[in-house]
Structures are given as C-alpha cells and as structure tokens.
Amino acid sequence: MILQIMWVSWLMMLLSLCSVAASTARSAAKPGCVEKCGNVSVPYPFGIRKPSCAMNDYFYLNCTSNDELLFGRNMPISDISELEGTVTVGIDAAFRCYNKTGIETDSYPQSMTLGAGPFMFSHTRNIFTAIGCDTLAQVTNYEFTYRATCLSTCRENVEMSDENPCSGSGCCQTSIPKGLNSLNYSLSSPYNYTNISDFNRRGFAFLADNSSLKISDWPLSRTPKYGKDAYATDVVIEWVVENKTCEQAKADASAYACGANAGCTYPESGQGYRCSCNEGFEGNPYLQEGCQDKDECQVEGKKPCQEGTCENTIGNYKCRCPIGKYGDGKIRCKGVGIITIISGN
Missing domain, CATH: 2.10.25 (Laminin)
Incomplete structure (x- = not known):
C-alpha cells in the first residue's frame, strides 16, 4: 500500500514538472497566430498574417511572400525582443563617390521614418558613423529639430581596427539624442577627395548598433553596392x-x-x-x-541552495535544510544534522 502511494505521488510530481516545462515552452505569439516569419520570431504585441494577431495596427508587421519580415516599407527585421523592447533592422549606408579630378560620380543619401507609432531609434545602442578621409557627414531628423555633423579626415591610408575607437582619422562617430523617430543622413567633401584620391575616393555614413558594429568591415577601399548587395548595418529601434x-x-x-x-x-x-x-x-x-x-531549482549552471534540497514554489523557491539542521538553506543551515554511526563486528 505504501509503495502504491509513493508511486502515485511520484507520478503526479512528474506530470506537474512536465506541465511546467510545457508552459515555459509556449509560443510568444498570440494564441492561434503564426509565430515566425522566416527565421525571425514574432512575439506579441507584434503580429503577422492577420491584423488581429497584433496589439494594434502599429505592431502589425509585413511578412512578405518570400518570408522576409519588414518594418515599414523597406527595413528588414533580424530580431524582435519583447523583453528588452527592441527591434533590430537593417538600413543601407549612405555614400558619395568622386573621381581623381574631384568630380562627384555617384551618391546615395539615406532617409527613414518610423511612422506615427510608439517607436524611436535607440540612443543608447546606436551610434552615427562616418568613414572616409575627406568626409563630412550630417544627420538630422525630419523636423530639423536635431542636427549633428561628423568630420573624418586623413592624409594617408588608415587601417580600420576594432581595437582603436574612431578618433576622426578615417572614421568619426557621434551619438544621437533620445526620442528620434526619423533620420536623414547625407555626405559632402570639403576638398572633393582631390588630395587623397590615390587611396580613397568615397565616403560612407550610417547609423549602427554599437555592440555589433565592426569598423574593420569598413576599409577605406570599400566600393559601394546597390540593392540586395548594398552594405547595410544593424540599427536598434526601441518601442x-x-x-x-x-x-x-x-x-x-x-x-x-x-x-x-x-x-x-x-x-x-x-x-x-x-x-x-x-x-x-x-x-x-x-x-x-x-x-x-x-523553476529556480532547474536553472542550468546555478546552485540556488547553499545547503539542503531545493523546492520550487510559485514565484519563488525554498531550500529545505537536511534533517537535524535548521535555518535558511539559501544562506546556511545550522546544527549538526544526523550522525550515522556504523559499528563493526
């Protein structure tokens, strides 16, 4: 009889653990809605396929027929975090090119807006960057209530390094203020690259996530590209x-x-x-x-209890001290416990 009771108790505990595991593995999307577009997870309040899957129209995203998730019309999304309140998108860099005689041969200014929704470019994650040896980059918002300029110059070829911060020689960086939901960035050249045309005839400007940006990916010899091959940077949007x-x-x-x-x-x-x-x-x-x-007792790589046995509770956990000891096992158990004496023949 005792064995039967123990077996039933063990089975109920096992089912409970399975239930907890199943609940923690639940979809982050609204019930009945598609969770992914391509390889990108779409957690609620965002939604795709059906407007009812999003909290409101601002959070309804376009998942194209090619399974590409877009923010707005043309910003591909690579990550959404409902916990950090961020969306990471790809935005093409602006550029301007010149020939040896100082005549402009090509240019691509960049302009973007996050619309009327509760979105803004992260001022803590993003940094505005200019690349070039005769490059004057400017960033403004649509309302022209904000403007910043970054000047990057050099007289010889500079090797871009991730170890050295941008100091103005071949690379310049400046922060953006909080609350911006639109941006324009463009470039000009004080001397039209005539003094350094042998090794650098173009400049780039872009906003980028400072944690993922690699300056070494932006050598002075880089040639601009268009369309799907264009050089895009990760930009973090807060919501x-x-x-x-x-x-x-x-x-x-x-x-x-x-x-x-x-x-x-x-x-x-x-x-x-x-x-x-x-x-x-x-x-x-x-x-x-x-x-x-x-379940704090099942957190991999962590030992929640200094002593005793961990027991999960709703929203917390307990650490039961060994028999014969007392106190809070999360910190320390007191007492000597049970001493087992083994006597020989």
Whole structure:
C-alpha cells in the first residue's frame, strides 16, 4: 500500500514538472497566430498574417511572400525582443563617390521614418558613423529639430581596427539624442577627395548598433553596392506599448497591456511604458497568461541552495535544510544534522 502511494505521488510530481516545462515552452505569439516569419520570431504585441494577431495596427508587421519580415516599407527585421523592447533592422549606408579630378560620380543619401507609432531609434545602442578621409557627414531628423555633423579626415591610408575607437582619422562617430523617430543622413567633401584620391575616393555614413558594429568591415577601399548587395548595418529601434505613464495605463483596465504576473515598467528613454514579468516568473508579459512560474531549482549552471534540497514554489523557491539542521538553506543551515554511526563486528 505504501509503495502504491509513493508511486502515485511520484507520478503526479512528474506530470506537474512536465506541465511546467510545457508552459515555459509556449509560443510568444498570440494564441492561434503564426509565430515566425522566416527565421525571425514574432512575439506579441507584434503580429503577422492577420491584423488581429497584433496589439494594434502599429505592431502589425509585413511578412512578405518570400518570408522576409519588414518594418515599414523597406527595413528588414533580424530580431524582435519583447523583453528588452527592441527591434533590430537593417538600413543601407549612405555614400558619395568622386573621381581623381574631384568630380562627384555617384551618391546615395539615406532617409527613414518610423511612422506615427510608439517607436524611436535607440540612443543608447546606436551610434552615427562616418568613414572616409575627406568626409563630412550630417544627420538630422525630419523636423530639423536635431542636427549633428561628423568630420573624418586623413592624409594617408588608415587601417580600420576594432581595437582603436574612431578618433576622426578615417572614421568619426557621434551619438544621437533620445526620442528620434526619423533620420536623414547625407555626405559632402570639403576638398572633393582631390588630395587623397590615390587611396580613397568615397565616403560612407550610417547609423549602427554599437555592440555589433565592426569598423574593420569598413576599409577605406570599400566600393559601394546597390540593392540586395548594398552594405547595410544593424540599427536598434526601441518601442513602448503607448505613450502613457503606468498610472494612466492602469486606470484603463480594458486597454492595459500587461498580463497576469506582470508589471508596468519605464524604459530608459523615459517615454511611455513597457511590461515585464514579476520576479520569479518568465515568458511574454504582454500575453494574458504569458508569465509563468520559473523553476529556480532547474536553472542550468546555478546552485540556488547553499545547503539542503531545493523546492520550487510559485514565484519563488525554498531550500529545505537536511534533517537535524535548521535555518535558511539559501544562506546556511545550522546544527549538526544526523550522525550515522556504523559499528563493526
């Protein structure tokens, strides 16, 4: 009888663990909606294929017939994070080219807007960069309330290195302010490249994710390309649910975006609000049941208990001290425990 009870208890515990594992592996998309476009996961509040799969029209994305996920009309998406509140897109660099006599032979200015939705270019992740030895790059927003200029010069060929920061010799960088949702960048040349045309006749300008940008990929000899072969950089876009404070959002329960076991948080930009799972929970905080209990006892590579046995609880965990000891096993158990004496014949 005792064995039967133990077996039933073990089976129920196993089923419970399987249930938890299944819940943590749930799709981050809205139930009944497609989760991926090509190799890119599309978590809610974003959605594809059907407008009802997104929180609203701002978060409804275009998944083309070629399974390419686009932000707006022409910005391909490589990653979406519902936890960090970011979308990573590819944007072609602007360039300007000259011949040996200083005559402009080709140019490609760049212009982009994120529309009327709650999106902005990340001022903490992105950096504006100019490449060239006679390059004056300018970046503005559509309203011309912001403008920055970057001048890059050099008299001899410079080897682009990831170890040395851009100092103005062959490469120049400047930050952008928070809150921008449109950008224009263009180039000019103070001396039309006539003094350094033997090794550099072109300049580039682009916004890029500073964590993934490799300056070594931008040698002064690089030749511009067009279309699908154009040189694009990863650009990070930040998003919020809507431009309201947490208090304002919670006052309208029907429109409040955070699901169960989730709370309202503010982004570093200070505009609007996002959602995040409460401590001890994980998942998509924008889905009603998206935040599920996290089993701290099963976190790979971590030992949650200094002593004793780990026992998961809803939103937390316990560390039960060995028999004969007492205290909080997360820190330290006190006592001597059970001493087993083995006597010989």
